[in-house]
Amino acid sequence: MIPHKLRPVMDMAVLEFRDHVLRHTDVPTRVADMLMQMVARARGGETVDSSLMRGSLNMLVRMGVYDSVFEGRFLEETDAFYRAESADVLASSTCSDYLHKAEARIAEERSRVQDYLTDATGQRLRAVVERRLIADHTTTIVEMESGAISMMDGARTDELASMYRLFAMVRTTTPYPVAVRVAGKESGAFVTKEMTPMGILRDRFQRHIETNGRALVTDTEEAKNPVRFVERLLAMHAHFLAIAEGSFDSDRQFLRSMKEAFEFFVNVDGRCAQFLSLVSRRGSKAASASPALWPEAPGHQFHPPRSPPCLRSSSTPSSARASRPRRPRRSTTPCPPSSPPSASSRTRTCSRPFTSSTSSAASSPAAPSTTTPSGP
Secondary structure (H helix, E strand, C coil): CCCCCCHHHHHHHHHHHHHHHHHCCCHHHHHHHHHHHHHHHCCCCCCHHEEEEEHHHHHHHHHCCCCHHHHHHHHHHHHHHHHHHHHHHHHHHHHHHHHHHHHHHHHHHHHHHHHHHCCHHHHHHHHHHHHHHCHHHHHHHHHCCCCHHHHHCCHHHHHHCCCCCCCHHHCCCEEEEEEEECCCCCEEEEEEECHHHHHHHHHHHHHHHHHHHHHHHHHHHCCHHHHHHHHHHHHHHHHHHHHHHHCCCCHHHHHHHHHHHHHHHHHCCHHHHHHHHHHHHHHHHHHCHHHHCCCCCCCCCCCCCCCCCCHHHCCHHHHHHCCCCCCCCCCCCCCCCCCCCCCCCCCCCCCCCCCCCCCHHHCCCCHHHHHHHHCC
């Protein structure tokens, strides 16, 4: 039996190796340099020995020096690397190219965590990468010439979908100016709020719809033609609805922002509601006057809608009403009260017979009946 104060040989060897080797003056720095060189080569596109990296890091974890020797330096150099790379790529690439490269980098770092990093390091690494690649540049990505506004105007739904997926990964917030509204109208002032990239994209989507709608409502030429105005309004609604459903995966928050944006600029001018009402009335009149507006299916005959029951009698010709067969009117005369039942008969009969031949009923004796006749 091993005494209480003595350690197993393996544990003693590990402690001796840590104290005399890894805690030597030069060894921790040289080990970290070697590991970071391998990480840099992997980020540069070279193939490195993942098993060697995994074995070295597992050794550091077992020795209890993983955080002090590797993780702190790894996160610090990763932060500097992606801060510089994101700025360079964003300055020399379009928005779509930058999104593809950022998505590829995030996938690369995710695979690195699965290969040889610990889960705790993976969580901290994710926060660093998301902040440097996306959160720090969200406003630039959305507002740049080839950014979200250009994608919306050009109906580039695939690129907007890539931006939406990338922004959905990021939970880091960043300062963003939000317009202040008073009584449903913009006051011209802005307040800075901490928002996620998804929140920034949604706010910009709503503001872009409001800008286009306000331009349509205040266009004096379009105001002269209500039909043309409504056609453009419906086309704009279909355009942004396709973006919300196709690029933003029918996100309820984006659909709500779209609804609020249309309500905002439609209420700017009362003529908008008047034009919509006018065109809808014209459309209903044209539909009732011309059945050809609805193409009939093969073998189907068009039947105009029937008028309400309260209006049919006034529109029916008198000759047609006269030719209709009259239904027999039911008698409303109440049946006289019957005499009290006799001892020999328990049936209850009405004094007024149902048949017109009273003589035959009087001459023949009344047979016992098991049913009680009802009144007319």
